[in-house]
Amino acid sequence: MSGFAVPHWEEACDLGRRVVQTLHGIRLAGVDIAVTDRGPVALEINTPGDFDLLQIASRRGVLADPDIAALVATLRAR
Numbered sequence: 252m253s254g255f256a257v258p259h260w261e262e263a264c265d266l267g268r269r270v271v272q273t274l275h276g277i278r279l280a281g282v283d284i285a286v287t288d289r290g291p292v293a294l295e296i297n298t299p300g301d302f303d304l305l306q307i308a309s310r311r312g313v314l315a316d317p318d319i320a321a322l323v324a325t326l327r328a329r
Contacts, residue, residue: 263291270296278326 264313267282271291274280281297307313314320 259286259291266291266293274298278329302323 263284263286268285270282271277271280274296276300279298283294283297284291285294286292315324
């Protein structure tokens with residue numbers, strides 16, 4: 252939706268990062284976050300993350316996205 256801004260976007264991103272940092276040994280996770288009137292709330296964590304449906308629907312691999320490719324390269328280097 253053009254022109255729509257997710258309320259508390261930066262706080263939601265920060266919450267997602269903090270949640271994943273608590274998962275020792277897990278390098279990739281999806282965090283479902285709801286934005287409430289009291290701010291962002293983590294609902295659930297999905298590991299290791301499943302990109303199959305995304306890749307099938309978009310008809311391209313996720314590594315075709317330069318941001319994701321850079322993230323994977325960074326994680327592999329660790």
